[in-house]
Amino acid sequence: MSARHLAEAVRSGARSARSVLDEHLDAISAREPEIHAFNVVLTEEARAAADEIDRRVAAGEDPGPLAGVPVAVKDNMCTRGIPTTCSSRILEGWIPPYDATVVERLAAAGAVMVGKTNLDEFAMGSSTENSAFGVTRNPLDTTKVPGGSSGGSAAAVAAGFVPLSLGSDTGGSIRQPAALCGVVGVKPTYGAVSRYGLVAFASSLDQIGPFARTVSDAALLLEVISGHDPLDSTSIPEAPADLTSVLDRGVEGMRIGIIEELSGDVLEGIAGDVRARLGEAAAALEAAGATVETTSVPSTVYGLSAYYVIAPAEASSNLARYDGVRFGLRVDAATSGEMHTATRTAGFGDEVKRRIMLGTYALSAGYYDAYYGKSQKVRTLIVDDFARAYGRYDLLLSPTSPTTAFSLGEKTADPMTMYLTDVCTIPSNLAGHPSMSVPFGVGDDGMPVGVQVLAPAMGEPAMFRAAAVLEAAAPPGAAA
Amino acid sequence: MSGTAPEIVPGWETVIGLEVHAELATVTKMFSGAPNRFGGEPNTNIDPVSLGLPGTLPVLNVRAVELAIRVGLALNCTVQRSVFARKNYFYPDMPKDFQISQFDLPINGEGWLELADGRRIGIERAHLEEDTGKSTHVGGGGRIHEAGYSLVDYNRAGVPLIEIVGRPDLRGTEDARAYVSELRSILVAIGASDGKMEEGSMRVDCNVSVRPVGQVELGTRCEVKNINSLRSLGRAIEYESRRQVDLLTAGERIEQQTRHWNEDEGRTHKLRSKEEAFDYRYFPEPDLMPVEPSEEWIAEIRAALPLLPRERRHRLAEAAGVETSATSLTVDRGLDDLAMATIHLGADAGRVLVHLENNLADGVGLLTAESFAALIALETGGDLTATQAKTVLASLVAEGGDPAAIASAKGFEAMDSGELEAIVDRIIAEHPDDWAALIAGDDKERKKKSGFFVGEVMKATRGQADGRAVNELLARRSAV
Numbered sequence: 001m002s003a004r005h006l007a008e009a010v011r012s013g014a015r016s017a018r019s020v021l022d023e024h025l026d027a028i029s030a031r032e033p034e035i036h037a038f039n040v041v042l043t044e045e046a047r048a049a050a051d052e053i054d055r056r057v058a059a060g061e062d063p064g065p066l067a068g069v070p071v072a073v074k075d076n077m078c079t080r081g082i083p084t085t086c087s088s089r090i091l092e093g094w095i096p097p098y099d100a101t102v103v104e105r106l107a108a109a110g111a112v113m114v115g116k117t118n119l120d121e122f123a124m125g126s127s128t129e130n131s132a133f134g135v136t137r138n139p140l141d142t143t144k145v146p147g148g149s150s151g152g153s154a155a156a157v158a159a160g161f162v163p164l165s166l167g168s169d170t171g172g173s174i175r176q177p178a179a180l181c182g183v184v185g186v187k188p189t190y191g192a193v194s195r196y197g198l199v200a201f202a203s204s205l206d207q208i209g210p211f212a213r214t215v216s217d218a219a220l221l222l223e224v225i226s227g228h229d230p231l232d233s234t235s236i237p238e239a240p241a242d243l244t245s246v247l248d249r250g251v252e253g254m255r256i257g258i259i260e261e262l263s264g265d266v267l268e269g270i271a272g273d274v275r276a277r278l279g280e281a282a283a284a285l286e287a288a289g290a291t292v293e294t295t296s297v298p299s300t301v302y303g304l305s306a307y308y309v310i311a312p313a314e315a316s317s318n319l320a321r322y323d324g325v326r327f328g329l330r331v332d333a334a335t336s337g338e339m340h341t342a343t344r345t346a347g348f349g350d351e352v353k354r355r356i357m358l359g360t361y362a363l364s365a366g367y368y369d370a371y372y373g374k375s376q377k378v379r380t381l382i383v384d385d386f387a388r389a390y391g392r393y394d395l396l397l398s399p400t401s402p403t404t405a406f407s408l409g410e411k412t413a414d415p416m417t418m419y420l421t422d423v424c425t426i427p428s429n430l431a432g433h434p435s436m437s438v439p440f441g442v443g444d445d446g447m448p449v450g451v452q453v454l455a456p457a458m459g460e461p462a463m464f465r466a467a468a469v470l471e472a473a474a475p476p477g478a479a480a
Numbered sequence: 481m482s483g484t485a486p487e488i489v490p491g492w493e494t495v496i497g498l499e500v501h502a503e504l505a506t507v508t509k510m511f512s513g514a515p516n517r518f519g520g521e522p523n524t525n526i527d528p529v530s531l532g533l534p535g536t537l538p539v540l541n542v543r544a545v546e547l548a549i550r551v552g553l554a555l556n557c558t559v560q561r562s563v564f565a566r567k568n569y570f571y572p573d574m575p576k577d578f579q580i581s582q583f584d585l586p587i588n589g590e591g592w593l594e595l596a597d598g599r600r601i602g603i604e605r606a607h608l609e610e611d612t613g614k615s616t617h618v619g620g621g622g623r624i625h626e627a628g629y630s631l632v633d634y635n636r637a638g639v640p641l642i643e644i645v646g647r648p649d650l651r652g653t654e655d656a657r658a659y660v661s662e663l664r665s666i667l668v669a670i671g672a673s674d675g676k677m678e679e680g681s682m683r684v685d686c687n688v689s690v691r692p693v694g695q696v697e698l699g700t701r702c703e704v705k706n707i708n709s710l711r712s713l714g715r716a717i718e719y720e721s722r723r724q725v726d727l728l729t730a731g732e733r734i735e736q737q738t739r740h741w742n743e744d745e746g747r748t749h750k751l752r753s754k755e756e757a758f759d760y761r762y763f764p765e766p767d768l769m770p771v772e773p774s775e776e777w778i779a780e781i782r783a784a785l786p787l788l789p790r791e792r793r794h795r796l797a798e799a800a801g802v803e804t805s806a807t808s809l810t811v812d813r814g815l816d817d818l819a820m821a822t823i824h825l826g827a828d829a830g831r832v833l834v835h836l837e838n839n840l841a842d843g844v845g846l847l848t849a850e851s852f853a854a855l856i857a858l859e860t861g862g863d864l865t866a867t868q869a870k871t872v873l874a875s876l877v878a879e880g881g882d883p884a885a886i887a888s889a890k891g892f893e894a895m896d897s898g899e900l901e902a903i904v905d906r907i908i909a910e911h912p913d914d915w916a917a918l919i920a921g922d923d924k925e926r927k928k929k930s931g932f933f934v935g936e937v938m939k940a941t942r943g944q945a946d947g948r949a950v951n952e953l954l955a956r957r958s959a960v
Contacts, residue, residue: 078535091534098528100535199534204766232537233768314766317566320577321532325632336572336630363568363761372763 003069003163003217007110010057010068017053017068021046021112024070028114028161036136037146037156039075039085041115046070049112063110066224071106072156072165075116076123077208078197079103086199087131088121090347091328100197101232102166102208102225109224114162117152121349122319123173123201125149126421129412130351137408138181140447140478144405147177147421150211154181157211164221165211170201171307172400172425174209175437179400179450182439182477184218184467185211187425189457190432191236193222194229200318202311203234205429215438215467219243222460236458246461247468252289254462257393258282259454260294261301262424264399269420271403273443278399281440281451284473285397285466297389297396299381303427306378308419309362309371310430315352316359322347354415379430386431390456395466398424400437400450424452434460438467441475448478486652487693488721495689495698496656496717497648500663501641502673503611503681504547510610510640511538511580518679522633530638532575537767540564544640545771547672548587548608549781551642554666554788555603557591561772562607564765569758573613573632581609581643583762587771593646593666594790595658596808602647613637636680642672648687648698653714660684660710665789665812677709684713688720690728699724700734704748706741716741720748792816800829810836821849827856839870846880847873855883865946867938868892892944900937900945904953907936919958930954 001009009015028041053068073079076086078096080103085091099107106113120130128136128151136151138144139159146155150167154177157165167174169187178185186209193208200206210221226240263278264270282292324330324343331342348356362371389396401421411418428435434457437450451470455463488494506516512529529536552559565583586607592600613634620626644663650656664675664682675682684707689699702724704716719741724734738757739748787795789811796807796816800823810816815836823829832852840847855876859869864887875886887893908915911933918929930951937950 078533084534086534094534096528096533096535098533098535196537197535200767202766231539233539234766313763317568317578317761317763320568320570321534321575323570323572323577325572326531326575327533337570340570360761363763365759365761368761368763 001163002214003066003212004220006069006163007065007067010053010110011062013057015068017050017057017112018047020068021050021070021114024114024160024162027159031139031159032161034137034142035139035155035159036134037117037152037159037161038072038115039087039118039133039152040083042082042113045082046112046114049107053110053112065109065220066106066164067110069111069164070114070162071111071221072115072117072153072162073103073106073113074119074150074153074165074167076119076168076199076201077103077166078199079113079116082116084116084199085133086122087119087133088347088349088352089132089329090322090343092347093329094327096197098197101194101229103197105225106166111164111224115156117150117156117165119152120149121352122199122315123149123168123170124315124351124355126172126176126418127406127408127411128152128177129408130349132349135408138405138447140182141405143407144447145180145408147180147401147405149173149177150185151177153211154178154183154185157181157183157213163213164217166208166221166225167211168198168201168206168208169425169429170205170207170311171429172422174211175425175435175450175452176401176421178211178437179439179448179452180405182448183211183213184215184436184438184471185209185450186218186222186436187428187434188222188226188460189236189434190429191234192240192434192458192460193225194232194235196229196231200314202314203318204314205307205311207429215464215471216244216247218436219247219464238458241458241461243461243464246465249465250288251285251466251469254285254290254394254466255392256282256285256290256292256395256397256466257295257389258292259297259300259396259398261297262398262427263294267301267423269402269423270399271443274399274401274403274449277441277443277449278397278451280475281470281473282397285469288469288473290466292397295389295393295396297385297427299378299385300427302378303382303430304419304423306375306382307422307426307430308358309375310379312355312359313362313372314359316356316363319348319352319356351415382427382430386427386433386456394455394462395459396454398452398454400424400452404443404445404447404449428454433457434463436463436467438470439474439477440470442478446478486654488652488718489690489725491693492690492721492725493693493695494652494717494721495648495691495701496650496652497687497701498646498650498656498659499685499687500644500646500660501683501685502644502667502675504544504640504642505671505673506541506543506547506640508541509638510541510544510608511638514638516639517635518681520635522631522635525635526637530575531634532577538580538765540768540771541640544608545587545773546781547640548606548642549773549778550670550785551606551644551667551672552588552591553778553782553785554670554672555588555591555593555606555644557588557603557606559587559773559778560589561585561770562587563770564608564768565762566765568761571612572630573615573634573637575613575634575637579610579612580765580768582607585770593659593662595655595662596793597805601649601659604645604647606642606644609641609643611636611639611641648689648701653717656686656713656717657710660713662789669786669789680708683707686713686716686720688717688724689734690721690724699728700736702734702736702748703738704741705738705751708743712741712743715746716748719746723748796820799823800833802829802833806833813841815840815844818844818847818849818852822852822856825849825853827853828860831856831859835869835873839873840877843877845877847876848880851876851880851883858883858887862946863887864892865944867943867947897949900941900949901953903940903945904933904937904950904957907933907940908957911936918954926958
């Protein structure tokens with residue numbers, strides 16, 4: 001049942017929030033030990049919240065558009081009184097004294113938070129294998145990764161644990177796991193959703209967004225969490241667009257470009273089955289009345305390189321505060337400096353350390369211009385190239401992930417191979433543009449393929465219209 | 481610059497540039513709603529943002545920007561578009577382990593400050609940044625390396641600061657003190673800061689170099705930190721000048737260093753050399769937007785500025801017909817408005833300034849411009865002697881009232897000139913030896929003996945004689 005239908009049923013009194021919750025808790029009990037989507041399931045808190053929703057409905061109140069809908073939240077968003085770990089040892093024992101803005105908005109819309117989901121430590125990774133608390137498995141094939149870094153949130157939706165979840169996307173961390181798990185995942189326009197309470201990885205790239213099983217449900221959740229927040233200076237002041245009302249408007253007359261650099265003709269490594277599904281998706285859009293052609297956005301090929309300088313640079317600074325002084329892990333030592341070192345050595349995993357070192361190096365005196373400075377120039381080039389492309393096209397299209405879900409352990413030995421899985425998703429983060437992954441059939445291995453729809457800043461309405469067309473035209477997906 | 485600055489070591493010139501940090505007098509902190517208040521129990525003026533908790537974001541306090549612009553305008557700086565930057569280094573009292581500051585694009589560029597003697601001292605920039613917390617090292621004499629443990633108080637963390645970087649235009653301790661005093665007066669006058677050095681709301685770092693008198697090229701400088709009073713500033717400059725001259729005269733070189741002033745020992749210690757300086761890895765703060773104050777806003781702030789000490793000195797000097805340096809004490813005491821009003825009522829400007837500087841150091845109480853002007857009219861009209869005027873003035877300060885009525889109540893009446901002549905002649909007759917010495921003496925002796933006779937006449941008249949009239953009589957008698 002979709003989140004929209006569940007909320008309708010609860011608001012009308014046809015179903016109790018408690019029964020909806022218990023049904024989902026049963027699903028979690030059945031498969032969570034195998035999947036490990038959650039760092040924590042908040043059974044008691046969720047039951048109390050569901051009962052409160054039922055009390056309000058009984059009292060004639062409207063709890064909001066997500067009344068009684070179970071929602072999972074990535075464990076890098078702060079929850080008051082509930083541990084927020086970022087799947088890192090370094091935050092051991094820390095309990096936030098405040099809620100992230102998105103968590104407040106979920107509660108205000110009547111949603112019931114059922115748990116905090118697993119992720120690659122500090123959202124650094126593409127497979128959820130970098131978690132300090134163990135891997136999350138792909139519900140469609142538990143020998144495969146769910147993608148990452150929001151692998152727990154993607155798996156929770158794909159496994160039917162929750163109809164909706166929140167992830168964060170810095171270089172593809174919502175869209176790539178959405179593609180690998182066969183669900184819808186959206187990275188909104190930078191600034192559309194408040195980052196207040198999202199533990200920062202790379203501040204200029206991070207954005208919170210929804211996972212859902214349908215395009216319509218993703219729109220519903222995005223509408224709830226979007227909107228200006230005075231606590232985030234990069235938050236967009238304008239009122240967010242109404243997505244629900246445009247979902248069925250189709251793509252008649254739209255001009256859509258397939259980014260040739262990201263679709264197999266320029267970059268190696270885009271799998272044949274993924275390219276085939278992309279071609280079919282393009283045909284479906286054309287059949288629905290859009291003009292679709294291949295186009296060049298040349299500088300997107302440099303996105304990955306620029307990203308792996310900019311994101312670690314910001315991360316090296318954002319993660320400095322984990323020093324053992326005020327919160328989380330402390331490994332004592334003779335001096336404060338030695339305590340910092342001992343704490344960080346013990347508290348961070350290898351990938352986090354690797355990126356802190358990369359970023360520290362890129363910002364160092366004598367190297368800044370060659371690395372950070374040059375990467376910012378590439379970022380500007382990408383923005384300019386996209387601007388030119390959006391002069392000719394309403395939307396752009398590419399694969400979300402170069403391949404379907406890979407096996408656990410397959411890419412952990414070589415960081416570069418892992419980084420390459422984000423090649424198609426990174427350019428939108430660098431440009432601050434919205435993009436989303438829509439499931440479109442399966443690959444040769446029977447695992448889901450995702451098609452990425454890209455739009456210019458604030459272009460969510462058109463993006464969702466195309467996504468709805470693709471969803472309707474998609475061949476059968478994989479079943480969990 | 482003036483070549484008259486006293487040399488601390490003969491033959492050597494001390495060149496000084498000051499960096500002054502002043503806490504801005506806002507109600508809340510620079511990036512959050514926590515109170516900006518001095519004192520209080522440790523860790524009470526804090527919130528998630530000022531503790532740098534994971535997930536928190538800075539939101540710029542517009543009042544801090546306004547005060548910074550006031551400072552810029554008062555220091556004749558170019559107020560410009562500015563960008564916040566992160567200054568990265570680890571220290572336990574810095575919650576995020578980076579400080580939000582401004583680097584290549586400060587809010588205030590190039591300006592100048594005019595000293596009371598009219599000389600202009602260059603200002604390189606005046607930028608915004610946040611303050612750190614405070615560490616207390618317990619045991620081991622309060623030094624971090626020997627301490628048993630350290631305590632951190634974050635009440636001050638995130639308090640807005642303006643850092644005013646002066647050009648090396650100062651010579652000697654008097655210059656440095658005059659600069660800091662003038663800067664403090666300006667900051668207090670415009671309401672930007674309370675300027676309390678003893679509470680640390682104004683802190684001075686001092687760059688000192690020496691060169692042989694006549695050499696144009698600047699010497700290698702050392703930066704001296706931990707100066708907590710104007711007295712320490714003078715002592716530190718003297719110590720550091722001597723240290724550097726000693727090194728140079730011994731044939732050694734000055735190493736560029738940061739040094740720590742120890743008030744108890746009266747000396748500076750090396751903190752670190754240029755090679756050991758931190759690499760702060762500055763980069764633009766991604767969580768904040770550039771600050772782009774509109775022309776209208778700047779004009780509004782400029783229009784609301786009160787008269788600055790410099791302008792008040794010029795205004796009074798013009799009205800009184802004196803050099804600006806002769807007005808600085810009156811302006812420093814905030815008595816220039818009274819002086820202006822009294823002069824406008826026709827009072828003798830010279831007498832106004834003499835009374836303000838010599839007889840009103842403890843405040844003006846109930847004195848009004850009208851009563852002050854009436855008093856001076858009595859004095860210059862010969863109805864009151866200077867001594868009588870001072871007595872009446874004290875009464876006006878304490879109780880107010882009409883000076884003529886007070887004078888008559890005290891029995892101050894202009895002494896009949898014949899009566900005074902008789903008294904003078906009697907005193908001369910009583911002291912024939914002194915009189916002979918006065919007649920025969922050189923200028924110095926005449927002056928000394930005149931003083932003696934004036935004193936005797938005053939004694940005889942219980943201070944009612946007009947000193948000027950007595951002097952005239954003595955001159956006439958001795959010339960016969």
